[in-house]
Amino acid sequence: MSLRQLLLPYLAALLLAALGPCSSHASAAAGDPTIVMARDFMFAPTSLTVAAGSTVTWTNKDDEPHTVVSDSGLFRSAALDTNESFSFRFEQPGAYHYACSIHPRMVGTIVVQ
Numbered sequence: 481m482s483l484r485q486l487l488l489p490y491l492a493a494l495l496l497a498a499l500g501p502c503s504s505h506a507s508a509a510a511g512d513p514t515i516v517m518a519r520d521f522m523f524a525p526t527s528l529t530v531a532a533g534s535t536v537t538w539t540n541k542d543d544e545p546h547t548v549v550s551d552s553g554l555f556r557s558a559a560l561d562t563n564e565s566f567s568f569r570f571e572q573p574g575a576y577h578y579a580c581s582i583h584p585r586m587v588g589t590i591v592v593q
């Protein structure tokens with residue numbers, strides 16, 4: 481094995497680590513609790529991709545109360561005050577759209593693969 485063959489996987493891993501997740505899209509491994517924060521009347525990231533079986537946790541980092549309500553009625557949080565959280569486990573692949581019922585322009589999507 482040449483030195484180049486030995487170094488290639490290491491360099492590839494380094495490059496992936498340097499690139500990191502983009503700010504508006506993120507990914508998580510199965511089972512990882514993933515935080516989607518409501519801050520300044522936005523969910524961040526707006527679109528989050530997770531593996532089936534992942535639990536997504538929303539934490540309100542705003543001074544205003546927010547909710548997390550699925551468009552299809554699959555999940556619905558109570559009003560979350562500052563630093564309160566809501567979690568939901570996504571079992572089935574699909575695209576799940578949700579909004580804050582207090583501020584309907586606050587919208588987000590969880591993509592389950």
Ligand SMILES: [Cu+2]
Binds near residue numbers: 547586
């Ligand atoms: Cu809100």
